[in-house]
Every structure is written in C-alpha cells, then in structure tokens.
Amino acid sequence: MTKEDIGVWDVCTNSALRRASRQLSQLYDDVLAPSGLKITQFTLLSQIWRSGDASLKTLADLMVMDLSALGHTLKPLIRDGYVELVPDRSDRRVKRVQLTKLGVQKQEDALALWTEAQARFEKSYGKAQSKALRKDLNLIAASSFADAFRSG
Amino acid sequence: MTKEDIGVWDVCTNSALRRASRQLSQLYDDVLAPSGLKITQFTLLSQIWRSGDASLKTLADLMVMDLSALGHTLKPLIRDGYVELVPDRSDRRVKRVQLTKLGVQKQEDALALWTEAQARFEKSYGKAQSKALRKDLNLIAASSFADAFRSG
DNA sequence: TTTATTTACTGGCATATGCCACTATATAAT
DNA sequence: ATTATATAGTGGCATATGCCAGTAAATAAA
Incomplete structure (x- = not known):
C-alpha cells in the first residue's frame, strides 16, 4: 500500500x-x-570571522536567522569566551559581533575536523554534486526566493 | 576580498x-x-498517519530523529489531543503512536494549506527540480549514507 | 524642536532536537 | 532458572530557533 x-x-x-x-x-x-563545538557553533564562529565585525542584525540576515534566535545561539559562545559583542560607537543601538583571540584559536582548531567531515561528505556524495547541492540550497536561502515564494 | x-x-x-x-x-x-500547526508538526501528523501505528522507535528511525527528541516533539501534539501513545499489548516496552480523530481532522484541514505551500515552492523552484532535490536530500538522510560517511 | 515611526537589541516563553542516566522489559547466554 | 545484555521509553539538562512585547536610540514628519 x-x-x-x-x-x-x-x-x-x-x-x-x-x-x-x-x-x-x-x-x-x-x-x-x-x-567541543557543534557544527552549528563552528559555522557561527566561521561566519563571524568571515563577516569581519558585522552587527547582530547583519549577521542574522546573512545566516537567514531570526535576530533574537541569533542572540540566543550566541549566548553559549559568549559565555565560553569565543565571541564578544562590541557596542558600535556611532550608532548606540548596534552591537558588533567579534571573535575573541580564544575564539579565533578555537575556530582554527576545529577547522581541521570540519575539513575532515567535509572531505568525507564529498567522498560519499561527490565533489561536484556537493557543490551543485550547495548552489541549489543557497538559492532557496536567498531572499529573492522568499519573495518569489510569498508572491506566488 | x-x-x-x-x-x-x-x-x-x-x-x-x-x-x-x-x-x-x-x-x-x-x-x-x-x-495553528507548524510545518514540523504537520509533517509529524502526516507521517504518523502514513506509518499506521508505528512504535516511537520505528517512527524516530523513519524521521531520522533521536528517540527522545521525538518524544519531546510529540508532547505538544499529545497535549493538544492530536496524538496518543498506545502501549503495545505483546511487548510492554513499546508504545504505538496514533492520530486521534481530532488529529486526523487537523491533518486534513492543514493539508490544503500544505498543498498551497508546496505549490508555491514548486512554482518558484520548479516541479522537476523539486522532485530531484527531494531525491538528493533523501539520499543524504538514508542510513546507508550515514554508514558510508562514517566509514569514509 | 516636538512627535511619530522605524530600527536594533533584550528577555520571556515555546517548540525542535540531542545527549545522558535511569527504569522497565525482553532476549540471549550460562 | 539465573544472569548478562540488548531494547524501548522517560525525565532532566542543553543548544537551536522563532515569536512577541518592551526598551533604547536614530530618523523622518509635522
């Protein structure tokens, strides 16, 4: 049946x-x-590094994440000393997200493990396939896709 | 840069x-x-219906979800009267997951909305593309993939 | 400038999901 | 039959993620 x-x-x-x-x-x-990091945390540390010192809002948008959700998710990372929120000087509403030295170090440590995981994934799924899949997924995550979906 | x-x-x-x-x-x-349902809840109601009266363990495996996580996720649905856990007669460790009449009704109600959402998705992403994507994703969710990943 | 509105973030509450320890059963091994 | 082991669930704790209401600050409007 x-x-x-x-x-x-x-x-x-x-x-x-x-x-x-x-x-x-x-x-x-x-x-x-x-x-000692979950992949979600490693992802955040990596993106924070990539984004320089983006504001919480900017980072949330990039991650396609709710602003408050991002705030919550960062709590453990801040508590453990990997991340810090630095108030912006010009706009006092804004807080900029930065990696601490310890955070940079942690990210670099974990990077080797992530590379291993990624390698295993690509070995199982195919390197080109993986890249194509990420492209498909990033399309779905794009704001233009959300717009199309909502208007459709 | x-x-x-x-x-x-x-x-x-x-x-x-x-x-x-x-x-x-x-x-x-x-x-x-x-x-009043989240897509995660609608998904669960739908799969519970499809699975007949599977045990929690069976359902967890099908959903690729931790057993206790499934138990937690079902709490709100049980509380709201959509789902019930029926102890198995032969094996007293086992509980079978079933939709209540109200649950069936709720699932049927929400089905129209889900159909609408799915239609919008396929309109934006493409019907054939969607099907192909699900196939790709289901490959990743397969236990054989996990085995390959772990041994790789 | 005073007021209305928009923007950025916080805190509380709720669901989604996972780990671990513990309990109750069932099954296999002796 | 007794003991060892494996299996199914539960409860507590922790992270992931989102909504809503409230606060503070910047910006636009009157």
Whole structure:
C-alpha cells in the first residue's frame, strides 16, 4: 500500500530538507566532537570571522536567522569566551559581533575536523554534486526566493 | 576580498542545508499559520498517519530523529489531543503512536494549506527540480549514507 | 524642536532536537 | 532458572530557533 511505502519526505520538500539536516548535522557533529563545538557553533564562529565585525542584525540576515534566535545561539559562545559583542560607537543601538583571540584559536582548531567531515561528505556524495547541492540550497536561502515564494 | 564575499554556506554543505531549512520552514510556517500547526508538526501528523501505528522507535528511525527528541516533539501534539501513545499489548516496552480523530481532522484541514505551500515552492523552484532535490536530500538522510560517511 | 515611526537589541516563553542516566522489559547466554 | 545484555521509553539538562512585547536610540514628519 502506498500509504506505508512513501514517507512525507518523498512528497514534502521541507520535511526532506529537515530530515537531511538532522542526519548531516549529526554526522558533522560526531566528527567535530573532539573540538567541543557543534557544527552549528563552528559555522557561527566561521561566519563571524568571515563577516569581519558585522552587527547582530547583519549577521542574522546573512545566516537567514531570526535576530533574537541569533542572540540566543550566541549566548553559549559568549559565555565560553569565543565571541564578544562590541557596542558600535556611532550608532548606540548596534552591537558588533567579534571573535575573541580564544575564539579565533578555537575556530582554527576545529577547522581541521570540519575539513575532515567535509572531505568525507564529498567522498560519499561527490565533489561536484556537493557543490551543485550547495548552489541549489543557497538559492532557496536567498531572499529573492522568499519573495518569489510569498508572491506566488 | 574573498573572506567577506563568500559565506560559510558557499563552502560548507551542512550550513547550506541548515540555512535553507530555516528559510523554507519559515515560508511553510507562514502558509500553515491559519491551521495553528507548524510545518514540523504537520509533517509529524502526516507521517504518523502514513506509518499506521508505528512504535516511537520505528517512527524516530523513519524521521531520522533521536528517540527522545521525538518524544519531546510529540508532547505538544499529545497535549493538544492530536496524538496518543498506545502501549503495545505483546511487548510492554513499546508504545504505538496514533492520530486521534481530532488529529486526523487537523491533518486534513492543514493539508490544503500544505498543498498551497508546496505549490508555491514548486512554482518558484520548479516541479522537476523539486522532485530531484527531494531525491538528493533523501539520499543524504538514508542510513546507508550515514554508514558510508562514517566509514569514509 | 516636538512627535511619530522605524530600527536594533533584550528577555520571556515555546517548540525542535540531542545527549545522558535511569527504569522497565525482553532476549540471549550460562 | 539465573544472569548478562540488548531494547524501548522517560525525565532532566542543553543548544537551536522563532515569536512577541518592551526598551533604547536614530530618523523622518509635522
């Protein structure tokens, strides 16, 4: 009977996306474990480094994340001394997100593990396939896609 | 400078996956809002229906979700009377997950909204593309993929 | 300049998800 | 039958993520 043979993930793109996310984050987390960072945290540290000293709002937009959600997620990283929020001098509403020395060091440490995870992923999934998949996913994450979806 | 121009999601498949998940769940949630269900909850109700009366463990495996995580996620749905856990007669450790009449009704109500969301997605992303993407994602969610990743 | 509006962030509450320790069963090994 | 081991769930704790209300500060409007 079809009902039992087909999963929601076979028909619902969102559930397929979340299910794959759970699996992959699990796999990356396992590899990153020795660093004490989860892949989500490593991702944040990496993006904070890449973004220079972006404001919370800017970083939230880049990450396609709710501003307050980002604030919450940063809490453990701030508590552990990897990240700090520096008030902007000109606009006193703004706080800039920066890596501490310890944070930079931690990111660099974990980078080797991430590279290992990424290598394993590409070995299993294919290097070109991986790149194509990221492109597809980044399209979905784009604000232009959200606009199209909402107006459609 | 490359550092600022390239996001983690351009190089890390996991972060690309999570970022796209956040965006898409957001979009689906908005469409489902009138039903009072989040897309994650609708997904669970749908899969519970599809799975007949699977045990928590079976459902967790199907959803590629931690057993206890599934238990937690079901709490609100049980509290609201959409789902119930029925102890198995033969194996007293096992609990079977079932939709209540109210749950079936709720799922059917929300189905129209989900269909709308899915239609919008396919209109923006392409029907064939969507199907291909789900296939890719389901490959990543497969246990065989996890095995390959871990041994790789 | 005084007021209205928009913007950036915070804190509280809720769901999503995972780990670990513990309990209850069931099954295999002796 | 007794003991060892494996399996299914539960409860507590922690992170991930989002909504909403409230505060502070900047900006536009009157």
